[in-house]
Amino acid sequence: MANIQQVASLAGVSVATVSRVVNGQITVSPKTRIKVEQAIKELNYEPSMLGRNLRTSESRILLVLIPTISNPFYLEIIRGIEDIAISQDYNILLCQTDTNPERENIYFNLVRKKMADGIISMDPAVNIETLVALSEHHAIIQCSEYTINSGIPFVSIDNEGASYRAVKHLIKLGHEKIALINTDEKYLYARQRQMGYQKALEEHGIPVDQGYIFHAQQIGLEYGQQAMKKILDMDEMPTAVFAVSDLLAIGALKEINSLGLKVPDDIALVGFDKIDFSNMTNPTLTTIAQPMYKMGTLAAKMLINKIKGERVESIILDHELVIRESTSG
Amino acid sequence: MANIQQVASLAGVSVATVSRVVNGQITVSPKTRIKVEQAIKELNYEPSMLGRNLRTSESRILLVLIPTISNPFYLEIIRGIEDIAISQDYNILLCQTDTNPERENIYFNLVRKKMADGIISMDPAVNIETLVALSEHHAIIQCSEYTINSGIPFVSIDNEGASYRAVKHLIKLGHEKIALINTDEKYLYARQRQMGYQKALEEHGIPVDQGYIFHAQQIGLEYGQQAMKKILDMDEMPTAVFAVSDLLAIGALKEINSLGLKVPDDIALVGFDKIDFSNMTNPTLTTIAQPMYKMGTLAAKMLINKIKGERVESIILDHELVIRESTSG
DNA sequence: CATGTAAATGTAATCGATTACATTTACGGG
DNA sequence: CCCGTAAATGTAATCGATTACATTTACATG
Structure with a gap:
């Protein structure tokens, strides 16, 4: 498992250049780009996300809190979240709380410890005080079940x-x-x-x-x-x-x-x-x-925008008999 | 969001000591331990897993590959995996491949890029060549669907x-x-x-x-x-x-x-x-x-042992009409 | 050919922890 | 009171990337 240093020395360039090649930046001459790419291939190099994550201080993980996956209601929502997440280079950590505050706390800690960049909470039994407190420093969206006047944006139905x-x-x-x-x-x-x-x-x-x-x-x-x-x-x-x-x-x-x-x-x-x-x-x-799939995609988009620091508005979707x-x- | 440095300077000790307190090591005098704990509380310090993960080069994330969560068959297995994972301070990234090789590759890359420490594959449609190749450098277990003579340990039924x-x-x-x-x-x-x-x-x-x-x-x-x-x-x-x-x-x-x-x-x-x-x-x-729950717990235990570098044996469980x-x- | 500018590349700090090793402190025994 | 040993604490390297800033190179222009 090679690291960026080894690639750099094999290619005869600096780590900065390797990084630029890996991240597809323009300021690399074709000649060196090829050299670096060969070195990458030769060493079977895969950039470690651990290093990158520390540097950029993001985990690119979204936490999805649900009471339990036994309810198929969540399936399509999750699918929606997943599709958006993947398209934006995020991954989702699916967390079942089972209405267990201890479990919930473990999951909240993941955000506190920067192991996750934000939360989509679908858990009706969530401890809303904690969630609101968390939302002060972290990106949080509620989906399906929400809270009025909590300041946490939500997507739900009437x-x-x-x-x-x-x-x-x-x-x-x-x-x-x-x-x-x-x-x-x-x-x-x-x-x-x-x-x-x-x-x-x-x-x-x-x-x-x-x-x-x-x-x-x-x-x-x-x-x-x-x-x-x-x-x-x-x-x-x-x-x-x-x-x-x-x-x-x-x-x-x-x-x-x-x-x-x-x-x-x-x-x-x-x-x-x-x-x-x-x-x-x-x-x-x-x-x-x-509209479960839609709800999922919206929740994911809202969360990602929130992570980027944008303002996010709540949404009420249509239903059908x-x-x-x-x-x- | 304070870091370990700030805690150290507020407590008037070195970062090493703070780290020792955080990780509950014995070689800290009660007096300093209290000082440090106060500083931690005062600054609302939560150790960043990004830093720790880079240092220890582990992500403490297990990747669980399933074809789709629409099949409730996987629910109890997942629950089993989750229970073991959490008890050992791991988290699981639940990945639906939807029999889509592209998706699968995204997930495999997470392991290659050290974003996950190992894989439990339950996907019958998995690309077994790639999986075997991966298993050379990474911890992998098959659960439910398996492959004979692949060298990848599995847990399944007859x-x-x-x-x-x-x-x-x-x-x-x-x-x-x-x-x-x-x-x-x-x-x-x-x-x-x-x-x-x-x-x-x-x-x-x-x-x-x-x-x-x-x-x-x-x-x-x-x-x-x-x-x-x-x-x-x-x-x-x-x-x-x-x-x-x-x-x-x-x-x-x-x-x-x-x-x-x-x-x-x-x-x-x-x-x-x-x-x-x-x-x-x-x-x-x-x-x-x-025995789905059991299967899940076993798969998780096997994977964690494999991550630790231990030898792991395949298991066939009983079924019932x-x-x-x-x-x- | 000197020079200015843009393009390409390099240097080194940095993210936030852990930990081997070094150093200081505490304390009991002679 | 000195010394040796164990306990406590500190120093600094390290994990593997990114990136601001510095430096070098290339090249067109007068």
């Missing part, structure tokens, strides 16, 4: 509006007893989606029954199942269920199916995110589509 | 045996017309699983009909659907299907369901990997369980 549309769709189909499978209301998206749910009901003169609102501990198939188990145990069962995540909806669907009930005849079902599996279930799932079998015989 | 058991299970249930949804035979696991399939058939005197063997271009829900579409178009439809991946099986199931056929009555179905969703389908999927509704009314 959760309340999306939720409103989903529930309105159910109401138009004639449903009045509509349950909500939400997650913990400490998360902004959970509050916003619940707001949309309530707004739709109220607008149509349907009273909001707190007994119809369920809170899953987390997003996950099994939590959807659990919630649906409770719903199916109710005296006055709802005729429709809106889950704030496809994973919850798919878990719920599993529970409905295994009791022999029919979707949508016995119970209609709407999810959120349009993950790939939502089209594989039987019946297929009506859901809200988010995708009507499938679970709400339409 | 694909042929697992496949054999799955198909034998179908035969015992009385099936004789059993189709195989495989992937491209250029992958070792595909060949091994096909071998197991053939072995089971032959052992029971069932002739292997090449018309029953289908090749999906890739692993993915839609490819499973496509393959099943062809199968359902056959004159002499099989009574059972074994897919070499749960994703393929779930796609296939979707196709069967939407034609109104019943699993397992009309067609029995077996998948491979036991991903979470395989228990959410209707009916639930009989499948082969791989999980019988569920898709093969048993």
Whole structure:
């Protein structure tokens, strides 16, 4: 493993010249450029990023904080981030916090220790105080889950509006007893989606029954199942269920199916995110589509601009209601 | 952002002493240790990994190569890798090649340029020549998909045996017309699983009909659907299907369901990997369980040992047949 | 041919740590 | 009080690049 010195001496030039060749600068004569390139080839030289990184004091690594990769919702976002990152010579460190503050802290430390140049946080459970404090000296963007007035730029969708549309769709189909499978209301998206749910009901003169609102501990198939188990145990069962995540909806669907009930005849079902599996279930799932790839690319661009020191504005993207079998015989 | 110099001068000691305090070495008197710690706190000092990494010429980053994170099969493996990595102060760079040689090369370059200390490759489509060449100077482990006699240590399962058991299970249930949804035979696991399939058939005197063997271009829900579409178009439809991946099986199931056929009555179905969703389908999927988390932890441990320069032996782990509704009314 | 200017190349400081080796300090025993 | 040894601390080289600034070279012009 040769270093720049050895290349320089083999080529009979200074390290500066080698560096200039490597970095493709113009001020090198063709003759020396060739000499240097030969030496590089001969020694199999690859510039060490460790040296370069120290000198330029950047790591060219972006940290992406997600609660867990088990939720396919993040897949396309990550793909978007990755595509932009790679095109700009960055790499991404994908960090699952698993809602574990210790893990989170390990990852925050990577930024503090300059092992990463910035953070895209998608973790709803992130410690927002720490994140804001970090954002004073480091480039940080929130994606999907965000915080109002934190000063941290974000890219997300109109959760309340999306939720409103989903529930309105159910109401138009004639449903009045509509349950909500939400997650913990400490998360902004959970509050916003619940707001949309309530707004739709109220607008149509349907009273909001707190007994119809369920809170899953987390997003996950099994939590959807659990919630649906409770719903199916109710005296006055709802005729429709809106889950704030496809994973919850798919878990719920599993529970409905295994009791022999029919979707949508016995119970209609709407999810959120349009993950790939939502089209594989039987019946297929009506859901809200988010522009996930786009969101990822934007988040990455915003972060890179922020790293460059530019001002960055937050963005709200459009969503879409995708009507499938679970709400339409 | 203070550096070690500033801490040293504020504490009135040399940088060496600060470094010793930071790295928790014994040869520092309690008095100076306290002085230094105060200075560190006062200046909000965080040691830069860039400096350290250059000096120790390691990046403490492990590169994990996977074809795509869309396949939940990798989730638990990644979790295993991550847990070990973090416990040993490493971080992982998760790299999706998307079967794109260009991407792959970008990632290989990270190792060449010392941005990563080693590679765990799980990509069946990896360029094995390049990987072997790299392994001469860099620590590399293969996980799940491997290469015989390449000199690269691996951790995997007995694909042929697992496949054999799955198909034998179908035969015992009385099936004789059993189709195989495989992937491209250029992958070792595909060949091994096909071998197991053939072995089971032959052992029971069932002739292997090449018309029953289908090749999906890739692993993915839609490819499973496509393959099943062809199968359902056959004159002499099989009574059972074994897919070499749960994703393929779930796609296939979707196709069967939407034609109104019943699993397992009309067609029995077996998948491979036991991903979470395989228990959410209707009916639930009989499948082969791989010890994915374990595989991940082992791969990580092997890689770290390899980085340390130790000799590392390959490992074959046990698998398990999980019988569920898709093969048993 | 001297000279000025631009192009090409070189010198050496620098990024921020670690660490071998050197030096100083502390302290117990004679 | 001196000395030897161990403990504590310091000095300075080093990792491998980048780059400001200095120097050399090339070449056109009068």
